[in-house]
Amino acid sequence: MSDAPAKKTNRLGFDLAPYRGSKTTLCAGCGHNAITERIIDAFFEMGVDPKRVLKLSGIGCSSKSPAYFLNASHGFNSVHGRMPSVATGAMLANSSMLSIGVSGDGDTGAIGIGQFVHLMRRNLPLIYVIEDNGCYGLTKGQFSPTADLGSKAKNGVVNDLPPIDTCALAIELGASFVARSFSGDKKQLLSVLKAAIAHRGTSMIDVISPCVTFNDHEGSTKSYSYVKDHDEPLGEISFVPYFEDISVEYEPGSTTSVKMHDGSHLHLRKIAEDYNPSDKLTAMRLLHETARRGEFATGVIYIEPDKDDFIDTLNLVETPLAFLPLEKTRPPKAALDEIMESLR
Secondary structure: OOOOOOOOOOOOOOHHHHOOOOOOOOOOOHHHHHHHHHHHHHHHOOOOOOHHEEEOOOOOHHHHHHHHEEEOOOEEEEEOEEEEEEEEHHHHHOOOEEEEEEEEEEHHOOOOHHHOOOOHOOOOOEEEEEOOOOOOOOOEEEEEOOOOOOOEOOOEEOOOOOOOOHHHHHHHHHOOOEEEEEEOOHHHHHHHHHHHHHHOOOEEEEEEEOOOOOOOOOOOOHHHHHHHHHHOOOOOEEOOOOOOOOOOOOOOEEEEEEOOOOOOOOEEOOOOOOOOOOOOHHHHHHHHHHHHOOOEEEEEEEEOOOOOOOHHHHOOOOHHHHHHHHHOOOHHHHHHHHHHHOOO
């Protein structure tokens, strides 16, 4: 008889093996690897069937990450900056999938900014993770569009351009779940990812993820030490999935409870006074005020759990388009003739 301890399993009876991926090829200590670990934990603990998951990416250090998690899932590594259009096509074809896209600050904020803009305004059901290190880690660490004004590169060059705030942009354009976290904050990032899994709509998560090779030095505003010293959490986040007891007690007035699409509950214990994550103007003001102080607001910044997603907006049939028979997707000749007659 073996004395080996039994493997930990989730509510589906799976152990961690189907949720893991290939061995990482990123630099030792890279923040992206910590994000990968939290994605593995979140999907495992939420009891998501990996075969129901579609993972997508563009190009860059960040876009290699899907190879390192959910080995049993479907994956598509797209062209640089074009992940949103691939995700849109995939979800329109099969809306029963749960999709997660991993991008970077260059893949999203530079070559992919146009696609990012339209993805946010459509509110496509997609978890969109930006692994944000403020530099191009594959091409010697040049500044990316999210690099802060006045931050210093490893070679001593100072950035003289203002950054693109992807969280502010996502909120303004229509994303229904917007959060920011830090790859070094295991508890917060795990709770944010669980809430994103439960949300139906675009969940945009900007994760500050220091590049240990090119952007972890003194003068960088994306280094481990700088982010730890300038992180301003909005509150403590606790997440109770729909399949667990949701009767959690808090002191009156101290916590905001948000009911998610699937019946889960997101509890936000306030640290920032009177912060309401469902108020778009308050969220935008918070981002501008913390940026002015050189700080990063982290946590769930904005959430609109009842907003229609892109699938609802298009009023698609309940059966995913990929599974409809040909006679349902291609009109017969008589129908086409009728249409042509009406155009005369």
